[in-house]
Amino acid sequence: MGILSLRVLIFALLCILLSPLLIAGVIIYTWRLRHSSVRQNISGTANEPLGGRLGMHVAGTRIDDAAYKIAGHLPSFTKLSRFLIIDLLGFASKLSGFKGSFLAYPGERPSKLMSMLSHRTYFFDRSVNDSLSRNDNPPKQFVVLGAGYDTRCYDLPNGLDIQCFEVDMTPTLNAKKKALELAGIPHDHVIFVETDFNQETWMEALLDSGFNPSLTTYILWEGVTMYLVEAAIKDTLNLVSTLPKGSAVGVDFFSEDLVKGNGPYEKISKAMHKGIRYYSEKIIFGVSTGEQLSAGVQNLARESGLTVSRFEHTGSKEDKLPPWYFFAHIDNL
Ligand SMILES: C[S@@+](CC[C@H](N)C(=O)[O-])C[C@H]1O[C@@H](n2cnc3c(N)ncnc32)[C@H](O)[C@@H]1O
Structure with missing residues (x-):
């Protein structure tokens, strides 16, 4: 053995x-x-x-x-x-x-169902760290959209001059703020923005909270697009394209076939929808794939004048169930 x-x-x-x-x-x-x-x-x-x-x-x-x-x-x-x-x-x-397995980091490649989350965490750790630590035109604002219990704003390199925003719906943000206070974690450098991305006014909430659209910004949008309507996704990518050059967004997408339960995904799609309903939440959006798997993400980015600089997927094209979870670092070049 x-x-x-x-x-x-x-x-x-x-x-x-x-x-x-x-x-x-x-x-x-x-x-x-x-x-x-x-x-x-x-x-x-x-x-x-x-x-x-x-x-x-x-x-x-x-x-x-x-x-x-x-x-x-x-x-x-x-x-x-x-x-x-x-x-x-x-x-x-x-x-x-x-x-x-689920305890590994950065985990095996190709990643499997059990190591999917560590693959995702590693991808976005790199996306955030590479952006925030670069010397040339580093971001001055760090926005975490659909922040949930993300903690990257509380583990920044010492002396980093950056304004953080955490954006989420009111009940989740309140629960997080309370937990940060009870845990004694400093959070004065973070502005909490309460909003619903599926409402047309969500961008205004960010702007009203002091977000400065003329500063280079890194946006982390991890584990959120699947819960949103397509218009909210396009609005967000359009926002990134109006920010100064050097701004970027790290984002993940489920595949459209998984969300719709097409082809070989019927079973896993049913299980996924059922699992999310358990939380009284709903999966709505998936991106189309194409032969290269990245075609749908490339199209979304291109429509907003953005460039996909890094693209990864879980699993392998040779798997019985072809890859259905995609990670992208998208730049406003
Ligand atoms: C799966 S969690 C991901 C949290 C965090 N990004 C992470 O990776 O740990 C999805 C988050 O998106 C937020 N969310 C979902 N739909 C939203 C909406 N329409 N408006 C604002 N936030 C939303 C949820 O409240 C939740 O915190």
Whole structure:
């Protein structure tokens, strides 16, 4: 038996031993999610990427102190459920030495369903870091659209001169602000903008909050387009094209075939729609693909006068289920 298989085996055995506690944690988490979070219209799907980042944090593959701290004070996660699920998984990972699958960072390529989130996190970490740390015309504003429980504004390099904006719907932003305060995480450098991207006035809310359209800006738009109408997506890309040269957006898209349940995607599409309905949310938008997979994203960018500088997808073209999740770094050159 190879060393990797041994680690997987020990990790699995530890999880079985800890399963009563893990199950108790999942029950507490799920109860709060349904009875507190979703009832107050606080995004439930925002917990999915947070959960992924927490797993990587406790496995030690990608440190995210802010995510770990706020997870003690959310309507979904509390210190107790964080301990019962996240800390115990971290304990099993550290004791066994297993840091693969959903705990890996940057993770395997081609990525699989279990490593999809770490692939996405790595892609956008690079997109953000490359933009914010460049010497030539660095962005002066960092906007996180559909911020949810994203923590990149709280892990910026020391001395970076940048104004941050976190944009989301009111209940989710309020829950996050409260968690940041209770966790003692400084957030004076962040302006919180409450809005609904599916309303025509969302751009005005950003401008009213002090967003300066004449400054070079990096926009992180991770895990959001699938919940929006096409017009909101085109509006946002059009906004990026009106910003100064050097502005950019990091964005991900589901494929149109997945969202519509076409071709080989019927089963996974049904499961995906059902999973999201569990959070009382809805998947709406998917991008067309074409032979190169990137054709739809290229077209969207081109229509707004923008350029796709980096494009990746999960999975491989040789898979039974061809790739359906796309990541793009789009520049206003
Ligand atoms: C899956 S979460 C992603 C959160 C975060 N970007 C991340 O990757 O951790 C989707 C986020 O988009 C926000 N969102 C969805 N539809 C929105 C809308 N119409 N207007 C504003 N925010 C929206 C949700 O509230 C939620 O926080």
